[in-house]
Amino acid sequence: MRVSELSHTSGVPIATVKYYLREGLLPRGETTSPNQARYDGSHLQRLRLIRSLVEVGGLPIATVREVLAAVDDSDTSVHDMLGKAVYAITPDADDEQDAHHDRAVAEIEAMLTRNGWHVGDDAPARRTAAAVLARMHRLGQDRFTANLDAYARAAEQIAETDLAPIAALTDRDDRAEAALVGTVLGDALIAALRRMAQESFSAKHFPPTTHREHR
Amino acid sequence: MRVSELSHTSGVPIATVKYYLREGLLPRGETTSPNQARYDGSHLQRLRLIRSLVEVGGLPIATVREVLAAVDDSDTSVHDMLGKAVYAITPDADDEQDAHHDRAVAEIEAMLTRNGWHVGDDAPARRTAAAVLARMHRLGQDRFTANLDAYARAAEQIAETDLAPIAALTDRDDRAEAALVGTVLGDALIAALRRMAQESFSAKHFPPTTHREHR
Numbered sequence: 001m002r003v004s005e006l007s008h009t010s011g012v013p014i015a016t017v018k019y020y021l022r023e024g025l026l027p028r029g030e031t032t033s034p035n036q037a038r039y040d041g042s043h044l045q046r047l048r049l050i051r052s053l054v055e056v057g058g059l060p061i062a063t064v065r066e067v068l069a070a071v072d073d074s075d076t077s078v079h080d081m082l083g084k085a086v087y088a089i090t091p092d093a094d095d096e097q098d099a100h101h102d103r104a105v106a107e108i109e110a111m112l113t114r115n116g117w118h119v120g121d122d123a124p125a126r127r128t129a130a131a132v133l134a135r136m137h138r139l140g141q142d143r144f145t146a147n148l149d150a151y152a153r154a155a156e157q158i159a160e161t162d163l164a165p166i167a168a169l170t171d172r173d174d175r176a177e178a179a180l181v182g183t184v185l186g187d188a189l190i191a192a193l194r195r196m197a198q199e200s201f202s203a204k205h206f207p208p209t210t211h212r213e214h215r
Numbered sequence: 216m217r218v219s220e221l222s223h224t225s226g227v228p229i230a231t232v233k234y235y236l237r238e239g240l241l242p243r244g245e246t247t248s249p250n251q252a253r254y255d256g257s258h259l260q261r262l263r264l265i266r267s268l269v270e271v272g273g274l275p276i277a278t279v280r281e282v283l284a285a286v287d288d289s290d291t292s293v294h295d296m297l298g299k300a301v302y303a304i305t306p307d308a309d310d311e312q313d314a315h316h317d318r319a320v321a322e323i324e325a326m327l328t329r330n331g332w333h334v335g336d337d338a339p340a341r342r343t344a345a346a347v348l349a350r351m352h353r354l355g356q357d358r359f360t361a362n363l364d365a366y367a368r369a370a371e372q373i374a375e376t377d378l379a380p381i382a383a384l385t386d387r388d389d390r391a392e393a394a395l396v397g398t399v400l401g402d403a404l405i406a407a408l409r410r411m412a413q414e415s416f417s418a419k420h421f422p423p424t425t426h427r428e429h430r
Contacts, residue, residue: 090407123411125414132400132404141396155408161365161366161369163417181354189351190369193367195305200374202394
């Protein structure tokens with residue numbers, strides 16, 4: 001198909017498609033004349049992946065390029081590719097340097113040790129988790145520390161669900177793409193499920209005053 | 216304390232504090248002279264809550280104002296306040312109207328029925344979950360449908376952990392603020408825990424090629 005059809009089928013504007021081609025996110029099509037190239041299903045698939053990473057994951061274009069380069073590089077192990085993707089999509093958190101910060105860092109550290117998780121010292125998620133926990137403490141919400149292990153068990157269950165079926169895939173490229181989609185889109189899916197579960201549990205724990213559905 | 220001290224203690228620039236006062240997010244202090252007002256610990260706490268909703272939850276100022284008005288209105292039940300907050304922080308998803316969309320909507324619907332969740336027909340999380348699932352299908356990642364119940368169980372566990380301790384609080388305002396913090400900051404905390412769990416499981420399922428920590 002031509003670039004116009006690629007744009008039409010994917011719903012991505014032509015100018016955006018051309019931008020991705022220029023930036024190297026989308027591989028060039030097969031040149032059929034000096035001004036034309038032909039694209040196929042693999043381009044459509046890649047375009048959908050880019051849009052998902054941008055629209056659902058909120059990744060900047062430079063990060064998408066870096067992550068896709070790791071997906072495409074068969075010398076990069078799936079663990080390293082996944083690490084690159086996970087590190088890239090985790091917002092790095094600056095935190096105030098106070099007693100709440102120190103306490104939260106120690107609590108996350110203790111949780112990791114208690115649960116036997118192997119997490120790099122420079123993992124942004126380590127700092128993000130500590131920064132969020134410190135904010136909770138500053139807001140006087142200390143109950144979250146007591147809940148940390150319960151949340152960790154849920155996170156373990158999710159990670160196991162995410163990754164176990166991918167480990168069964170034999171092709172490295174299939175694995176890499178599935179792991180990427182599961183990581184980035186999986187976050188959004190789980191956040192949405194959690195919100196529905198909360199709504200359902202909230203109706204149980206905090207009975208609404210009227211019988212109408214709240215809105 | 217004066218506005219300058221409020222700014223200094225919270226680390227929020229004076230101009231931003233004044234903006235929140237003008238916009239009605241932060242209640243006015245007690246007027247001590249025509250040009251001065253006095254602020255106390257409750258203002259500091261409210262300022263920290265606003266910054267958390269903006270910086271961690273990514274909420275627009277108009278949404279923060281709306282959610283805080285519901286927190287402050289003792290006639291609003293905790294269920295309704297929480298509903299308002301959860302609905303406000305859930306990005307509303309536009310989806311292509313295709314067979315993948317219809318399939319995903321039906322799958323989410325079936326999951327809710329199967330698990331006995333009570334979720335409003337107009338809940339944005341319903342559409343978000345379906346839109347993410349539809350994207351996964353378009354990307355050829357069908358394994359997520361099979362995982363939906365496993366994710367739902369993890370989401371239930373998280374919601375139960377979130378809300379059960381809050382239900383034990385007796386004061387309506389304490390409940391409202393704890394529920395809000397748990398919902399907005401809890402999302403970020405769980406996302407970070409999930410990423411650490413993935414890193415740890417990834418090392419197990421996809422052994423790295425070298426013995427060094429990946430980065």
